[in-house]
Amino acid sequence: MAQLKMVQAINQALAYEMERDDRVVLLGEDVGRDGGVFRVTEGLLERFGSERVLDTPLCESGIMGAAIGMAAYGLCPVPEIQFMGFTYSAFEQLFAHAARIRSRSRGRFTCPLVVRTPYGGGIKAPELHEESTEALFCQVPGLKVVVPSGPYMAKGLLLSALRDPDPVLFLEPTRLYRLIREEVPEGEYVVELGKARVARAGGAVTVVAWGSMLERVLKAVDGYDAEVLDLLTLSPFDIGAVLASVRKTGRLVIVHEAAKSCGFGAEIAATVAEEAILHLRGPILRVTAPDVPVPLAKLIDHYLPGPKQIRAALDQVLQY
Amino acid sequence: MPLESIGKFETKRLGVLNERGEADPDLMPQLSEEEIRRMYEFMLLARVFDERAVALQREGRIGTYPPILGQEAAQVGSAFALSPGDWVFPSFREMGAHLTLGFPIAQLLQYWGGDERAQKAPDGLNIFPFCVAVASQIPHAVGAALAVRYRRDPAVVVTYFGDGATSKGDFHEGMNMAGVFNLPMVFICQNNQWAISVPLRTQTATTSLAQKAVAYGFEGVQVDGNDVFAVYRATREAVEKARGGGGPTFIECLTYRMADHTTADDAGRYRPPEEVALWRERDPITRLERFLEARGAWTPQRRVEATEKAARIIDDAIREMENVLSPAPAELFDGVLAALTPRQAEQKKGL
Ligand SMILES: Cc1ncc(C[n+]2csc(CCOP(=O)(O)OP(=O)(O)O)c2C)c(N)n1
Numbered sequence: 001m002a003q004l005k006m007v008q009a010i011n012q013a014l015a016y017e018m019e020r021d022d023r024v025v026l027l028g029e030d031v032g033r034d035g036g037v038f039r040v041t042e043g044l045l046e047r048f049g050s051e052r053v054l055d056t057p058l059c060e061s062g063i064m065g066a067a068i069g070m071a072a073y074g075l076c077p078v079p080e081i082q083f084m085g086f087t088y089s090a091f092e093q094l095f096a097h098a099a100r101i102r103s104r105s106r107g108r109f110t111c112p113l114v115v116r117t118p119y120g121g122g123i124k125a126p127e128l129h130e131e132s133t134e135a136l137f138c139q140v141p142g143l144k145v146v147v148p149s150g151p152y153m154a155k156g157l158l159l160s161a162l163r164d165p166d167p168v169l170f171l172e173p174t175r176l177y178r179l180i181r182e183e184v185p186e187g188e189y190v191v192e193l194g195k196a197r198v199a200r201a202g203g204a205v206t207v208v209a210w211g212s213m214l215e216r217v218l219k220a221v222d223g224y225d226a227e228v229l230d231l232l233t234l235s236p237f238d239i240g241a242v243l244a245s246v247r248k249t250g251r252l253v254i255v256h257e258a259a260k261s262c263g264f265g266a267e268i269a270a271t272v273a274e275e276a277i278l279h280l281r282g283p284i285l286r287v288t289a290p291d292v293p294v295p296l297a298k299l300i301d302h303y304l305p306g307p308k309q310i311r312a313a314l315d316q317v318l319q320y
Numbered sequence: 321m322p323l324e325s326i327g328k329f330e331t332k333r334l335g336v337l338n339e340r341g342e343a344d345p346d347l348m349p350q351l352s353e354e355e356i357r358r359m360y361e362f363m364l365l366a367r368v369f370d371e372r373a374v375a376l377q378r379e380g381r382i383g384t385y386p387p388i389l390g391q392e393a394a395q396v397g398s399a400f401a402l403s404p405g406d407w408v409f410p411s412f413r414e415m416g417a418h419l420t421l422g423f424p425i426a427q428l429l430q431y432w433g434g435d436e437r438a439q440k441a442p443d444g445l446n447i448f449p450f451c452v453a454v455a456s457q458i459p460h461a462v463g464a465a466l467a468v469r470y471r472r473d474p475a476v477v478v479t480y481f482g483d484g485a486t487s488k489g490d491f492h493e494g495m496n497m498a499g500v501f502n503l504p505m506v507f508i509c510q511n512n513q514w515a516i517s518v519p520l521r522t523q524t525a526t527t528s529l530a531q532k533a534v535a536y537g538f539e540g541v542q543v544d545g546n547d548v549f550a551v552y553r554a555t556r557e558a559v560e561k562a563r564g565g566g567g568p569t570f571i572e573c574l575t576y577r578m579a580d581h582t583t584a585d586d587a588g589r590y591r592p593p594e595e596v597a598l599w600r601e602r603d604p605i606t607r608l609e610r611f612l613e614a615r616g617a618w619t620p621q622r623r624v625e626a627t628e629k630a631a632r633i634i635d636d637a638i639r640e641m642e643n644v645l646s647p648a649p650a651e652l653f654d655g656v657l658a659a660l661t662p663r664q665a666e667q668k669k670g671l
Pocket residue numbers: 029058060082086089413452453454455481482483484485486512514515516577581
């Protein structure tokens with residue numbers, strides 16, 4: 001089996017599905033000739049032609065809105081928004097339309113599209129290029145939110161997302177594009193949406209993470225009896241897997257790189273408090289970025305949660 | 321009912337200085353020898369700044385940087401036409417305008433080095449921070465122009481953006497408002513013909529960007545963006561018109577991005593080398609040198625001297641930039657709100 005980086009795994013998933021299903025069409029800024037600014041769509045224009053890989057003008061709202069129209073018409077569009085910070089100008093299309101077409105038309109029209117966008121910090125890029133505002137999107141009913149944590153998961157999840165009958169936001173942790181290599185099967189395999197994965201088994205504390213934080217958490221928990229859950233899908237999230245683990249360990253630490261207030265960690269913590277508070281032996285702790293905008297390169301390492309903070313939270317909760 | 325024609329439009333293109341360095345005397349703007357010399361020095365300063373910034377990025381001393389090579393005339397010529405009280409809402413590729421307006425050079429480098437403290441414009445310099453989300457600064461300029469009008473100030477509001485920006489809703493919404501309210505504004509589009517890998521023809525089906533102003537009810541003009549006199553003249557006229565209550569103008573500076581989109585880009589993947597070579601022939605600095613030379617005001621030696629002077633200025637700025645202490649982690653919280661929230665205060669303590 002080939003050892004692939006995440007960029008290659010995503011590229012392979014797109015190519016596989018485009019080969020299998022001629023309804024799959026890519027569109028976005030620089031996705032064609034340039035192969036995307038991270039080279040995720042490299043070679044796809046050459047292979048599938050300019051009717052299926054569209055270099056668009058610079059217009060996120062237009063890209064998203066057009067993808068909705070294509071989807072309603074029966075295609076499976078895959079709009080790429082070049083960086084997560086530029087999804088904001090496509091908010092209206094995503095929130096007011098993509099997420100609601102099915103309900104508004106009572107199923108007459110649907111919106112099976114997959115929005116791909118690089119996500120998260122740690123690449124020392126300009127402003128708005130390192131955002132992690134996933135919780136905003138999880139607030140919207142009708143939209144699924146998926147965050148792979150490495151090459152294998154990325155391919156399997158993307159194939160699922162492409163076959164999902166509803167709109168999916170597929171967040172690609174930029175820092176991981178080229179960081180890790182994993183064995184990725186050449187052909188078809190799917191990873192079910194809405195299912196978490198036990199990335200490491202343990203008994204004394206549950207740590208929940210996703211995206212690029214997973215890699216940091218796995219390093220930080222070395223030497224602890226920690227069970228690490230890789231959430232993979234944030235909306236809908238795998239409540240069952242989180243509860244099962246918390247009932248076993250009695251302790252919960254949630255790690256995310258987004259700011260703390262109203263981050264997705266709050267949703268997990270509240271759900272665990274509702275469903276399993278009597279299984280808890282200590283407080284639920286969140287290790288997150290502070291409530292400040294994502295900084296530029298000079299301070300990014302102080303913004304993103306690091307191993308030190310993760311271990312401090314583990315030590316704290318293990319005292320109970 | 322016959323089919324009637326209810327509108328026609330014409331778009332003008334302004335050029336003053338041709339590629340041989342000959343200026344049209346009828347169109348040549350009023351500029352003293354001293355002013356022309358300063359324009360030339362600013363263009364060289366911008367060139368040297370850019371070369372050094374790219375080198376600093378390659379050496380890992382600053383972060384990703386968007387080169388301005390080839391766009392010096394568009395930037396210097398337009399900024400040179402502004403007055404101190406005017407307001408500027410830039411994009412992220414106008415360091416030549418910043419230099420001309422007197423923005424501290426060390427601070428420009430510090431910003432590209434990843435230090436947000438550098439975004440703070442000195443008092444008295446009405447330049448908004450670099451705007452990374454393409455076109456999103458355009459409506460801000462509209463708002464400032466509404467405020468100028470409300471306060472009855474003599475200021476003009478200028479916003480800079482690229483060709484790609486003209487595809488965004490914010491551009492169209494801003495242009496429309498400027499037209500509706502007849503605002504004291506100048507829209508300066510640096511049409512460098514590429515938005516990363518997307519060429520102009522994929523950005524728009526129109527033959528010029530200038531003609532877009534027609535749809536919003538005001539004047540648009542295309543100028544030769546590698547001709548510093550044409551850019552200066554068009555901007556000067558637009559600024560005076562705006563100041564006199566004549567409303568907005570859209571200026572399309574037709575130029576070319578000779579370098580990569582940023583230091584993280586490889587333009588060789590999508591751009592024909594012949595095209596780049598063609599535009600290298602049209603270098604805006606060479607053109608101005610030919611003009612000066614014909615007037616006996618330029619020699620190769622003069623370029624060497626002016627370049628050395630610019631290099632000294634940039635060297636000092638680099639030294640100054642590298643002597644700035646990195647921000648302390650607690651500075652993450654600076655300026656997020658006028659007062660920290662209780663939670664932010666707690667987070668700051670815990671750092
Ligand atoms: C809204 C938005 N979308 C995407 C990007 C990523 N991006 C940065 S620059 C750029 C191209 C901009 O082209 P143009 O407006 O012509 O300006 P230029 O870079 O040529 O100066 C893109 C797509 C961005 N910064 N903002």
